[in-house]
Amino acid sequence: xxxxxxxxxxxxxxxxxxxxxxxxxxxxxxxxxxxxxxxxxxxxxxxxxxxxxxxxxxxxxxxxxxxxxxxxxxxxxxxxxxxxxxxxxx
Numbered sequence: 481x482x483x484x485x486x487x488x489x490x491x492x493x494x495x496x497x498x499x500x501x502x503x504x505x506x507x508x509x510x511x512x513x514x515x516x517x518x519x520x521x522x523x524x525x526x527x528x529x530x531x532x533x534x535x536x537x538x539x540x541x542x543x544x545x546x547x548x549x550x551x552x553x554x555x556x557x558x559x560x561x562x563x564x565x566x567x568x569x570x
Contacts, residue, residue, distance in 0.1 A: 539546075547568040554562045 535547075549566075549568050551564065551566045553564040556562055
């Protein structure tokens with residue numbers, strides 16, 4: 481997925497200088513009195529949307545091969561897990 485500088489990717493607008501603006505942020509700030517913060521258990525729809533938006537943004541910010549899974553593990557001589565991290569690279 482690619483976007484022209486100044487183009488939209490999800491909720492983000494590429495400024496062409498390595499930064500982005502969030503679409504409609506000024507309008508949203510003007511409507512602060514109607515804004516609500518919701519704290520709840522896991523929200524699968526929100527999680528999926530945030531993941532999709534982040535993937536779209538990263539695909540434009542770092543074009544090239546898609547994400548590659550990565551794991552880093554630290555263990556001792558007995559094979560006991562001491563720590564680790566998993567994720568992906570762009």
